Amino acid sequence: MSTEDAAAPSAELTDAVRRFLDHLTVEKGRSANTLAAYRRDLDRYLRWLTASGVTAPEDVATGHVTGFLQALSTGGDGGAALAVRSAARVLVAVRGLHRFWALEGLAADDPARAVSPPKPGRRLPKALSIEETTALLEACSEDTPTGLRDRALLEFLYGTGARVSETVGLDVDDVVGITAALSESTGSAHHDDGPASGQPVVRLFGKGSKERVVPVGRYAASALDAYLVRGRPALLAGATTSTPALFLNTRGGRLSRQSAWAVIRSAAERAGITAEVSPHTLRHCFATHLLSGGADVRVVQELLGHASVTTTQVYTLVTVDTLREVYASAHPRAR
Known part of the structure; x- marks a missing residue:
């Protein structure tokens, strides 16, 4: 009809x-x-x-x-x-x-109650190898305001497993302890009390405005520090009004999801990656690489902000498939 x-x-x-x-x-x-x-x-x-x-x-x-x-x-x-x-x-x-x-009494009953959604086949998330991920991150190496921003964006997405919507919605104050943690790791005498004196963290606001705190690794922290010191001020100089946004566009406003997508696709092209790459790809890489490295699935669930561990367990299937491939190619009696 x-x-x-x-x-x-x-x-x-x-x-x-x-x-x-x-x-x-x-x-x-x-x-x-x-x-x-x-x-x-x-x-x-x-x-x-x-x-x-x-x-x-x-x-x-x-x-x-x-x-x-x-x-x-x-x-x-x-x-x-x-x-x-x-x-x-x-x-x-x-x-x-x-x-x-x-x-609300707008209808006598619920005619959709007995209608079940169609059952999709299980689709495994696509993750890049560690080598491909490294090449993608290193494709953003220009020491320019946008180059520093792009490297910080990619390192942050991979280093925290954040959704792209969570990432572009961040303000500078949501990232805690970047400079202090880097100073400590290089032997500086600079110390602060509280969260800033340990590993830096970020407050992420996921689906349903649920807040979670996720650690920020050294590579992501270093890229963010370089961007905050040398990149963001230059981008902000072109703005007509000040903004608390962490990631800025070339006009000094908040970076959009579409622009973040374009940054990643451009980096993938420069890195020679032929597989389809999106902001969510780095989230998949984050989860898959953690589990491959021995992380507990419930820890990964908390880091990703999944309401149910069942959602996270799909990544364990990817890890098992990888183990099978390695076994089949390496064991003399596998085939």
Whole structure:
């Protein structure tokens, strides 16, 4: 059923969706990115309902929800056909909407309650080898303001396992103890009390605004220090107003996720890496290399900010696959 020429959703449906989004904003504290994704997915759902003749929340039946889910995979609603994981994400928004409507009395029951999301096949995260990761990091070696920023950005992503959204959202004050820790490690007499006197740390704000504290390794700390001393002030000089943002663009404003993506892809090209590389690739490398080095999976879970250890355990499958490859190629009686 195409919705390209469908009429606009009724005022009652539109208002009911707005109330749900307000609930997510005020009561649940969802991030701006999450709200934008929900709004986009629910706009598509409203177009489907409207094309199906639905004008009020209480008119929605289970068949409308299952039909929409099927249309997502084929593009039958007039939108782009979605992969299994993307369709499952949209269904999460739809189920949340109907649960809210039922609880608020906007509908008598929840027609989406019995609709299960499609089951995606397990997709292992793709990580670079340690040698490829090193080549990627060293591809940003220019002693210029943007070169220092790019090296600090890549070292930070790999050294902390932070998401790119967490990274570009950082302020300078979120990174604690960089200069003090480097001074101590080189034998300087400079000492401070508190966190700055040990290994530097960063406060990261993940999904649901959950805060976690992650240590910053020496390579990342050194790159950040060089950027903060010689790179960031030069970038900030081009700004019309001051900003607390840690990573800046060439106009002195906060670096965007898209710009961070471009930095990594450019570095990958210079390093001669042909595999697809994204900001999330360095997060995968962080987890995979830690586990390969013997780190406990629950420690890696805490560092990544995963709510469940099950999410982290997918990286153990990557490690097992690597062990199998090494065994098959090295043991004289493996084959």
